[in-house]
Amino acid sequence: MKLFFILLLSINSFKTLAVEVVIHNLNSLSSSDQKTVSTWVNQSIEKTQNTLGPLKQSTLPIYLKPQYFAFEPVPWATVKRNNPDGLELHIDRYASLKAFTKDWTLYHELSHLYLPLFPYSGFWLSEGFASYMQNVIMRDSGIITQPQFVQRLNAGFDRARLQTKTKTQPLNKLSADMWKQRAQQRVYWTGAAFFAQADLALQKQGQTLASVIKAYQLCCRPARSNAKMFIKELDKQSRSSVFSTLYAQYNNRTDFPNITKAQINQL
Structure with a gap:
């Protein structure tokens, strides 16, 4: 029914x-x-x-x-x-x-739903986006405060840092095998850090991640895509190289990026 x-x-x-x-x-x-x-x-x-x-x-x-x-x-x-x-x-x-x-x-x-379905190796992007954006939406709508937003992201990043010590594969390889290896914390929150850093870079250019995704959703989101085509399209929509630059740093990385509470608070 x-x-x-x-x-x-x-x-x-x-x-x-x-x-x-x-x-x-x-x-x-x-x-x-x-x-x-x-x-x-x-x-x-x-x-x-x-x-x-x-x-x-x-x-x-x-x-x-x-x-x-x-x-x-x-x-x-x-x-x-x-x-x-x-x-x-x-x-x-x-x-x-x-x-x-x-x-x-x-x-x-x-x-x-704002992103296409990726191959398993690109799930760090989809899960990272959703993990980051859930907190942005809750902050924007007043469900959580800015300090709570910072605390939640920082806690997720801390869990990823900890799991990175034992889950040391390149991110795209681990993404394809995260359920078997129970590596969701590293995959989800390293992906979230990617989008947080993209948002910080975009804000310096007078844009936001949300505005770029909004344009992408309306103009050209396919049902399925691969990571490289997705990144290329986001660069096009933002008229920048923010996403491809970060993607080159993240896709094969085996460590967790350096992102501080002070940086998170700028988001």
């Missing part, structure tokens, strides 16, 4: 959001929980699009997997690549709207 929600229901709240959200399995929840989940999903998309611009796709399917016993609002989620792309959300059916809103998972998964 499914239920349709149009994000143009409220002129004041959703006037720029034209994507239609199709929530599957919503009727497995009570009436009050249906309202909570649909409000959370719609508001999360609004927050994401406020930062990254409108999604290119006109319809977004959400596949709910409600759980009776969960230790967090969204214990697991994933992107379902299809036509159109969608999200599968495993949720605590009894979580409050406040708890859902403060959970980072949906912002992370929505961020994935």
Whole structure:
């Protein structure tokens, strides 16, 4: 079963959001929980699009997997690549709207939709972008403060630094094997550092990562791509060599980059 929600229901709240959200399995929840989940999903998309611009796709399917016993609002989620792309959300059916809103998972998964599907060797880019952008979206929308934004990124970078001591393969090689090696911390957060450093460089040129991704999403994001074509297109959209310069430093690197709290605070 499914239920349709149009994000143009409220002129004041959703006037720029034209994507239609199709929530599957919503009727497995009570009436009050249906309202909570649909409000959370719609508001999360609004927050994401406020930062990254409108999604290119006109319809977004959400596949709910409600759980009776969960230790967090969204214990697991994933992107379902299809036509159109969608999200599968495993949720605590009894979580409050406040708890859902403060959970980072949906912002992370929505961020994935702004990038194409890469080969496994390029997953450090997709997971890094989503890990970085979930925090930008939450900061931009007031869910977390700037000090919390800095703390969260720095904590992620610290976890990556620690795991880099034992997971020493080149980043692209480790990216293709991260599940078997349980190397998600290094892969995700080294990728996040790549996008943080790109954002810092772009800001010196009067741009932001979000503005470049917004342009890329609207003009030329394919369903699938490889890392080099993606990087080339971002350079084109930003009229710079920011992304190719950093990509050359990151793709085969075996260490963690030097990025400080002071630098993070400039973002």
